Amino acid sequence: MDAHGPLSDNGVVRLLTHTGDRLEHPEYSPFAQDLDFAALRAMWREMVIVRAFDTEATSLQRQGELGLWVAALGQEAAQIGSGHALTDRDWVFPSYREHGVAYLRGVDLADILRTFRGLEHSSWVPNEHNFHLYTLVIGAHTLHATGYAMAMDWDGLVGSGRPDHDAAVICYFGDGATSEGDTNEALVFAAVNNAPIVFFCQNNQYAISEPTTRQSKVALAQRASGVGIPGVRVDGNDVLASYAVTRQALERARSGGGPTFIEALTYRMAAHTTSDDPTRYRTRDEEDYWRERDPIARLTAYLERAGELPQAFQEEVRAEGKELATRARIRLKESVRAPARDMFDHVYAEPHATVDSERAWYERYEESFVDAEGSHR
Template sequence: MDGTAPASPGAGFGPDLAEVFGPSQQHGGPELVQLLTPEGERVEHAEFRFDPGPGVAEDEAIRGLYRDMVLVRRIDTESTALQRHGELGIWAQLLGQEAAQVGAGRALRPQDFVFPTYREHGVAWCRGLDPLKLLGLFRGVDHGDWDPKDVNFGLYTIVIGAQTLHATGYAMGMQRDGVVGTGDPDRDAAVIAHFGDGASSQGDVNESFIFAASYNAPVVFFCQNNQWAISEPIERQTRIPLYQRALGFGFPGVRVDGNDVLATYAVTQAALQRAREGQGPTFVEAYTYRMGAHTTTDDPTRYRLSDDVESWKLRDPIARVEAYLKRNGLAEQSFFDAVATEADELGVRLREGCKALPDPQPLDVFDRVYAEMTPELEAQKAEYAAYLSSFEGAH
């Protein structure tokens, strides 16, 4: 609350940074936090555990996470198909990253605020944002037709890494509004900033680390390391695991299996709580893989091996939860059939809803640029209106 930094980089994140993360976490060994293996087997971790919260049965929560991931994947595949059919201008795929996004999204409390990139479709889903709102943006009929304060989910950020600065500033504002470290779970809030491994090379991201550490801001930096910054592999961007960079700025970092929704949930939950309590920022590296293309304008076969993709398919985030539920008798076939049916219905709604989105009027581009129309903008609007009217009656 007072803007001072913690006594040590690990303060408040368990008993001690070296003890919590261990030598492997600090020196690049087998450092992944994992609670569910690719084969669907539960494993224990010394520091993190899956805790869905009071009043929620664990099995029910895991079934809910499975449903989330299936529906989020359907949003992705339907949107990709819509782009291929000319209904969207472009689409940023998230195939393979469902666990990272759903785990982080479900770890949030209502009062927390999210600053996304342009790929956080799963987080948007978890915040209750209608996916048709996302399609309007990628169809080019609006600039993001949702009010961030309605869902505590910011507008998509196209400028790479810029949202980390926005998130840090917003988190500093939370400190000054007195909603950090009060001890009231319904009041204390935190911010999470999503970005990719490519964005971690941007100056804005590193500047946000400096400000967040200096002011002990209640922000979680959530990096989805999907191995590729478009066509640039991660090994050409960094000599050390990304999460280790946090120590150089004075706050803890942790690497989590980004294809494990239980581990992602647990790690993000702990990092957000640490921020809400006033113990400052945390860097979470969700180690995952982009099984699809960077966007629908990208051809990943030109720069990566198909063997790598096939290898990562064996770590599919949805398949491992399905295997866990079936192996332990925690879900009947009727449950999986119901989720599949719901996904089909969602697909139909997205296809029909996307095509029904109204086209904007040309002069709409001048509206809502500022809270009040400026004289310069008014003049531009009038000039363009006159230009459009010159075509009236033309053949």
């Protein structure tokens, strides 16, 4: 692997090796100090449950129940680690693969499937979770996140020094998004406005089929130096390190220290989506290499070796994961599409003549199929 390229291991913060051994880091270990075994078990539980759900969703797509599924497989540590550093007051702007973060924000994962079935474009109320809608236009939401963070600052939510008051934004995106104009504009706007935002890039090494080397000649975190904000690389398959670097960055943002760019080096273990075929562009050897660096496996190894992951707990969590998967499956199959006329709702906040007249026409058209006995012809 290129020693300085976008996939090098240079300067990557790591607190847990892929064999499950703890490492110390002078700057970041203190930010993971509060993670005792109970906390790590909680993270393990979340990672396992999210993966169980993810696997079920892939099956549901294969069985024709979903139009598409976007698996987060392999990225659980980056998401659960960073997500744990958030408070309820912080705001999250996800891309479309952050099911782990959604879970932590209290979004019912079973509901998310409605979106991927094509019943609706969003399946949660952002304000109820401080978790914005998924955005499919790559990088577009980085600007929304930045504007939102600037407005949080105007609202006095930054730099009061009160931990129960200050807040920040975290914005998730992938390696491909770092090439988008919007992401670069977001970095500029955030930097010059000292916005309370953490840019959390999950470098999962592929934008569908394009490796990160098609996006960058240097480590993605180096983009930060161009706009004058701190950039840090972290092992995204290490839940402790992902937590620690995010916690530091969020604390900086909340205290008025401005934005941080985090690059979490991880690996998209599954296909880009269920429509993708990774065998066309990557090798089995590469996949094996990263399977050995599975984010859940290394935490399992560490906790088991410490005698802190009892078998009974593991079984309990796996049962919980299965329960969620089953509930999601049943809920999905029972889901009912709203009547067609409802698709005319919410185009505008206030009445709009074109929408109103087309809705009226459509209703008359539908009525025309009703015969004298009141049933549809």
